Structures are given as structure tokens and as C-alpha cells.
Amino acid sequence: MQYVLGQLAGYVILLGIGLFFALAVLTAVRIETRWLGTKKTFEWFSTAGRTIKTGLLITSVVSAWTWAATLLQSSTVAYQYGISGPFWYAAGASIQVILFGILAIELKRKAPMTHTFPELINARFGKTPHKIFLGFAFMTNTIVTSMLILGGAAVIQALTGINVFVASFLIPIGIVIYTLFGGLKATFYAEYLNTALIFGIVLVFTSVVYFGNTEIGGISGMYDKLSKSSALLPIPGNAMGTYLTMASVGALAFGIINIIGNFGTVFVDQSYWQRAIASKPKSVVPGFVIGGLAWFAIPFALATTLGLSAIAMNMDISAQQVESGLVAPLTATKLFGDIGAIVMVSVLFTAVTAAGAAQLTSVSSLVTYDVYRTYIKPSSSGRELMRISRMAILGFGLGMGVLSSILFVSGISLQYLYLAMGVFIGSAVAPISLAILWKKTNRNAATLGALAGLVIGISSWLAVSYVLSGQISLASTSNTISLLVGNTTSILSSLAIVMLGSLARSEKFNFEQLRHKIIVYDEKIRTRIEQETNDTTLKKSSRSALLYGILISMVILVLIPVPLFALNYIFTKSFFSVWIFAVISCVVAGAATVWLLPIIQSRHSIQEVFRRSIGSQKYEMEQETSPGNEEFAQKILVAIDGSATSVRCLNYVNFTLRDISNVQVYITHIIEWSEDEDEDGIDEETVSKIQEQGKIMIQSVVVPARIRNHQRLVRLGDPAKKIAELAKSLNIDTIVMGKRGLGNAENLGHVPVELLKLTSKAVVLLD
Secondary structure, three states, X not given: OOOOOOHHHHHHHHHHHHHHHXXXXXXXXXXXXXXXXXXXXXXXXXXXXXXXXXXXXXXXXXXXXXXXXXXXXXXXXXXXXXXXXXXXXXXXXXXXXXXXXXXXXXXXXHOOOOOOHHHHHHHHHOHHHHHHHHHHHXXXXXXXXXXXXXXXXXXXXXXXXXXXXXXXXXXXXXXXXXXXXXXXXXXXXXXXXXXXHHHHHHHHHHHHHHHOOOOOOHHHHHHHHHHHHHHHXXXXXXXXXXXXXXXXXXXXXXXXXXXXXXXXXXXXOHHHHHHHHHEOHHHHHHHHHHHHHHHHHHHHHHHHHHHHHHHHOOOOOOHHHHHOOOHHHXXXXXXXXXXXXXXXXXXXXXXXXXXXXXXXXXXXXXXXXXXXXXXXOOOOOHHHHHHHHHHHHHHHHHHHHHHHHHHHHXXXXXXXXXXXXXXXXXXXXXXXXXXXXXXXXXXXXXHHHHHHHHHHHHHHHHHHHHHHHOOOOHHHHOOHHHHHHHHXXXXXXXXXXXXXXXXXXXXXXXXXXXXXXXXXOOHHHHHHHHHHOOHHHXXXXXXXXXXXXXXXXXXXXXXXXXXXXXXXXXXXXXXXXXXXXXXXXXXXXXXXXXXXXXXXXXXXXXXXXXXXXXXXXXXXXXXXXXXXXXXXXXXXXXEOOOOHHHHHHHHHHHHHHXXXXXXXXXXXXXXXXXXXXXXXXXXXXXHHHHHHHHHHHHHOOOOOOOOOEEEEEEEEEOXXXXXXXXXXXXXXXXXXXXXXOOOOOOOOOHHHHHHHHHOOOEEEEEO
């Protein structure tokens, strides 16, 4: 078989781009932890310190929701149904992200310390429901990951000839590397790079096809070619059989399945809860609302470009290739040659790796918080959780390849898995949502609703498949009607059971309990959460999320498509031109948002990194600045370690100041903590206690009366390095410390020896 690209090109893309992403992301994480002073505690590793702003949240939401199916399946439905396909794909999968903003802000209001949504279920409903919903969470991650790798491996094999099983194991390598060491923050950085790349490629494809490709002939040429294709091969169920209509029964049925099925893959996917948890409270609602709208532009524009181009050029694409999602890459290759194939493989690979990283971090959080800390070792330290988390990342990363290989051998296609997923996970949507939204939700009704809905959904799916074809097989269960019935009954039966059961036997749960049942050990993060989760402010955000969610959903799902469907409207050339300009406008707006907003919001951190790289920025991490910012004639740093010699250093400074006024003295105590501890994840509870003891010690030091301007600083890390860093950042003139400290060295202690190597400042050592 002749492949568009050779295997060498495929391996270069798989390994080269993967390692490049890993290197870029880990470099960004290293800059943050080293130059911006971020401590790599396990809380930071699993929640990104809960400091994510709107711009980065938008790019993360877009990236996490841009699966292989987004880039592949969207063009498939365009090829099958015409112009209605891209709209129903985009509309049917964007409103869930927008509506999830309601749950996200309620989580910030009622359970701000939460790490995972099963942890919330455990605190509200207890252990048995927790185990059941934890099972749904793992099933969701498994299904989503399967689709990611399955779609990516199939396209890579089709275009490069690399064995699909080899591709299935090579794809996760880069994901595992940067997730293993960088945690959730690394995922956010990778998602920014991925989203920026995807929007750039979609914008180029759309612009070139509609304004620069002579074979298509621009917007007018596309319209004429689609009209001819409609006459030659009319689409059953479309108005007049044309591709140029929203009145498509097949596309509408797909849209309903898409809407119902994707509620499960958002509301039951820990990766979206994790993004809500990692974000600042004021960023949650705009992040998910704008993120959903920005994501809308990707499948809408890409499928309207590549999917319709395949029809216009009368491409000969087999049914198997359509089911495998190969319409988009084959069309890109036809339009742009080898460059098009390389671009599609590259963007698909980055999309799979970024979304896959979101799944890896989700699974690792579920394993550490909901399995290990809940059932195996509740008293586990941060270092232990870090180790378990990394083991989970490595294990699930390898499992990705095994799972996708099994699915490929079994003959399950990307399209089949995408349409069937709602049957399996849709029943958990209502119970999980009502657990955070409604205080009357009954725990037994919620659990029964999830399990019974699953059974009812699968049973109705199989029953309708059997009735329609007389057998149960992959072919019969892929029937649109049976999938529609299965998806619908799964989610609606669960909702009915939960609602009726809760009304019959209501609970009156006090959501304030969640603030006390779920604990964050990292004192710094816990304090910030308590300060930022002001209920009055968040209530306004909650109302905004509800308003925006309902309004946008009505516009996308009702006001735009329903009149066009009801009137059997067939696009004129003028209306088609307006439609295409709307598509391009969506891409431009989305691209501008994801490219610029994260950089604008991070400009201060970027400036600080730049200044520190040339050594001109003062140390700001936990820095206590002087009142009035007045200039001092001299700045002295006194290092105190509790030894008698170090305390005498203050008397020395007091003596030297008898003829000098306007002097600033910094009294610092460094709590020794090796960098190796940082790499393994700090035990937040232990560190918090150590820091408190350090503060008590330094506060107990008596400062002579002559030293009027003084500050007490406590730091954690290598003593020599921290003293050198403080001396440089505070522009210290003289460092004063003991020769031996608490050690038994005969001459100089190890800290003074190392300090003299690290600093050019004047150092006074007292015996």
C-alpha cells in the first residue's frame, strides 16, 4: 500500500513533537518553581496551586475538549450530511462545557477545598455511593482515552504506514514525561501550546480553501460544487436531498445523540472538575463560558472547510475510512499535498497528547485522593501521595496503548465509540449535578438513579438493535435509532429516578459541612481559598453562569437551527456566503482570545522572569517591604539558626550601628529543606508545622533597641542558597552570621563555606 508520508516522517512527528512538547512544558514549570518561587507541594502538583486565571482556563478547556474526534468526527458528519453536520457537532458538544460553569461555580461556593468530584460525593453521600461514582469516573476516563488514542493511531497508520499498535504506544510517551514531573500545571502549559497551534492551523485551512484554492474556487465555487454533488448524489433525509440545508433528519438525530452523550463526558469527567478546582473563583464562569464558545469554532470551521471540500471534490472515500475518521486528513492531503498530511498528523498528535495529559492527571488524582488516601492510607503524607500519583500516571499511560490496541483488534471504530459513550456514562450526570446543586437530593435515589439508568440505557439500546435487525452485533448496535434510544433513556431515566426519589424522601443537607469534611493541608493555599470564596461575590457569579448557560444554549440549539429546519430552508449563494463569513469570524475571535488573553494576564510573571534572568528584580516571594519604601544608608542581613553564636550576631550589629543611622536589618531564619524533597513533593502538613516552629523561634529573638528598622524573615530550603538569594534580591550590603552554627565543625561550618562560594557580598563571620 502506498502511504502519503513515509514511516520516517511519522516517527519524527511522533517522537520529535512529543519530546519537544515535553521539553518546552517542563522548562516552563522549572522557570515557575525556580524563578517565581513556587513550591512544588503535592497540592500544587495536583491542583496547580488553584491560581489559574481566565485566559489559561479558556485554553485548557478548549484543549481538553479537542479530542481526536473533534478534528476527525466533525468532518465525517459534514461529509455525511452536508453543512448541517459541522453545526450540530459543534453545537451539540459546546453547551455542556458552558453549562458546566454552573457546577464549577457552585463547587467554589460550597466545597472550595475539593480535589475530585468523587471526594465531594464521599463527603455528601458516604462510602458506598463514593465507590459507585468513582467507578463511573474511571469508566469515563477510560472511554475518552480510548477515543483519543484510537483516532490518533488510525490516522497515523493511514498516512504514514506506522503499525497501529506501535503508534498506540508511542503517542503517550511525551504525555507521560511532562505529566509525570510537572503535574497539572504542566498540563495547562501544554494545553496553551496545543490550542494556539490548532487555532492557527484551522485559520490557515479555512482562509486558503475559501480565498486561495483554485480547485475549490472560493465561497462561490464551493457553493456551486455542493449544489452539483447534491443533484448527483442526494442525501436521504435532507430537504431536497441537498448538502446545503439545515433540514437534515440524519444530522438532527446525530445532534441529539451528541448533546446527550457529551453531557456524560463533561459532567462525569474529572478533568473538567480538576480545571474548576485549579482556577481562581472569579475565573471559573468566564473561563468555561468563553472556553465553550471558543471550542465551538474549531469543529465548526474545520468541518465546514475539510468535510465540505471532500464533497465538492468528489473524493472517493470508503465506508471504513469514513468510520475511522479519515475524511479530514485525506482531504487535507488532497488539497495541500504532503504539507497537508504532515500538518494534520502533527495537529492531531498534539491534540491527542494535550487531551491525554488531562486524562492522566485526572486518573492520578482519583487514584491518590479517592483510592489511596480514602481506603488504603488516610494518613498518607504529601510525599507518599506524589509517589502514588506518579505510579498512576505511568501505569495509565502504558495502559492507553494496551486499551487502544484491544479496541482496534475488536473492530470498534472511533465513530462507534463516540456515539455509544452516552449510554454508559450518561446515567451519572443527574446524580452528580444534583449532589452539588440541590440540598434535597437523596443519597439512595442518586445511587439508584446512576445504576438503574445504566441498566435501562444498555437494555433499551440492545433491545432496539435486536428489534431492528434481528441480531445483536457491532453493526446492529451502531444503528442511529438504537443509539439515540440508548443515550436518551440512560440520562432521562436516571434524572427521573433521582428527582422522584428525592421528592418522596427529601434530605436537607447543609452544604457548609463540605467546608469542614474536605481538608487542604497546604496552609498557604488553604488561606487563599478561604479569602477568595466569599459567598456574596460567588452568588452573583452563580446567577451569571445560569443566565449565560441558558441564554447561549437557547440561541445555539433553538433560535438558529430550528427555524431553518422547520422551513426546510435551502441555502442561497448569498446566505451561504454569510454563513462562511460567520464561520471565519468565529475562528478569528477564538484565535485572538486563546493567543492573547493568557499572555496579557501573565504579563507580570513574564516580566519578572525576564528581569530575574538578567538579575535586576528583587526577591518578591513572601517579601515584607519596608514602610514608605525609603532608602537606607546600609542593609544588613543577619542569619539566625538558634545557636548562641548566631544570636550574638545581633549584638555585633547593634554595636556597629552606634554611629550609623537609617540602617535596615533583616533577621532571617532558614529552615533546612533539601531540593530533593521538592522534587518528590513536599508533605504540606509537615512543612506547615515546621514553618510555624520557625516563626516562633525567630519571634523569640530579642532585638536590641538601637536596631529600629528590622524585619524577620523565615524561608525554607538550602540555607546557603537561600541566604545568597536574599542578599542579592534585597540588595544587602553585609551578611552577618556565625562561623559554625549548630554544628560541631572545628573551623567553618558547611553553610558559611557554601555561602562564600555563592555570594559576592561582604560576609562577617563571628566566632
